[in-house]
Amino acid sequence: MHLDPAIDGFARYLATERGFSVNTVRAYCADLCGLATFAEERAVGTVDGLTLELLRDWLWEGTQAGLARATIARRSASARGFTAWLTRDGVLPSDPAVRLRSPKPGRTLPRVINRTQMQDLLDKLEVAASTGDPGAVRNLAIIELLYASALRVSELVGLDVGDVDLSRLTVRVTGKGDNERVVPFGVPAQTAIVRYLQAARPALAAADPGATRSGTKPSGSALFLGSHRQRLGVRAVYRLVAALLESMPGTGPAGPHALRHTAATHLLDGGADLRAVQEMLGHASLGTTQIYTHVSAERLQQSYRLAHPRA
Known part of the structure; x- marks a missing residue:
């Protein structure tokens, strides 16, 4: 079997049988298309030409090109998943990637916004929303909900109006692998969402139909328009989020995930149970959630060094 149709079949398997998200499938395919290009440059165009040596050479080339350890580890995982699938389906007699190893991705502490900075950010959004501008009212509701519920950005934009329970202060989220979970939010987020639903969303939904992009239809059920x-x-x-964090002190990525990191860290700083935070974040592994305990520990050490006379 040629590599290209095999990769297409693997992508369908990931999407339909494994329930992987569109972005995850796209990442697997990007890695495997890179592998196919590497293989074809070495006169290998079919899956039976995939050997352990070829796969190791592919990872080595990426290392020499300066790719991050996390990228090399992801490539290795993509190759192992692909060849394991080919073997299970009987396309390959044995799995050439069983002994394929990759470096463990380095773990860096995520960016966390402190509570004072977070309050200043929300105050700034509140001032803008008080003008009644629909976009500003929506933006306040977005940031309040991201911070309150520690949602992934893909989960946030996928929300429908019916997913929000304003009486119970919960939101029903579809996360990775199409797994659903119910996540709480607080009264400030409730207030912001109610204001958005009552005034801003109707205004955004009633925008000039002529401004609708060609070939697309209005999304009547979407929460955020x-x-x-x-x-x-x-x-x-x-x-x-990048615009809001641009002038804020701190290093690290300035996207919506910074608010997810911030929410999780503030929960643990406040005494929340680690497993409860795991459930809220939708992490399959407790080990993924434990990165936030490292963040809390580092913040404690910094405070100790600054405050204790014998530090």
């Missing part, structure tokens, strides 16, 4: 009556996209939320 953009300026063209469409479901707000991931990029728009990234731009919003």
